[in-house]
Amino acid sequence: LIPIDHGYCLPEKFEDCTFEWLYWPQARERFSNETIAYIESLDAEEDIKLLRFHGWELSSSCARVLRISTMLLKKGAARGLTPYDIGRILCRETVNRDSVIEDIIQEAEDAVLPGTSENLFLETVSEIIDRHLLGK
Template identity: 65%
Template sequence: MQFEDCIFDWLYWPQAHQPYSPDTIDYIRSLDADRDIELLKFYGWDLPLECARTLRISTMLLKKGAERGLTPFSIGSIMCRETLKKESVIEQIVQEAQAAVLPGTCEVAYLESVSLIMDRRLDKLSP
């Protein structure tokens, strides 16, 4: 999984510091990465495992962050490195999850590990 190249120019926009509206939170709740992956397959695009994993973890972060009242800036900052050498929070979460599961562990178990670690980290950041 490659999160080290995440850069969001919108992090510098003033509105990135505003909380999500209730309608936006409802929309975020409705997101389903697995459904989107199936839709892509239906239209002939078989997403590689690493890309599907990135979509699932990014969607998970957005949903969990929005539920905890984090702003787009806070969520985006979790995904982006502060410096080239300092790993982002999402990279740290992914590495911790990879270390916590045995090689060859199924994708569902791996993502559950990511989810638990992400919950623990986000609970420390929540307003």
């Protein structure tokens, strides 16, 4: 099989995030212990290095989406969220309403000073995700 749209595997933003599998019955099942162990092993920085090694230079926006997506997946799975729960955080309910992850990113952007390092920004996103997940 050959993917037909490589641009959507790592988008610049979350605004157009959709998952057809979100409404499959198995998306509401918890991850197996084996899958949780695999998710825990994911490392966005290593994935970015691997992509660069193979000639894919990610834009800073795409790298941010990968880092935040990986962060949310790891935190959500560790807290017992299902793929459906995590997908609902990533996807918009309607075209005109931001997704939860977009709201989290906006809150982080509002909380940090202009010119803040990407690492500090991601730490802020991480804290906001933690607060959000505690409310679930």
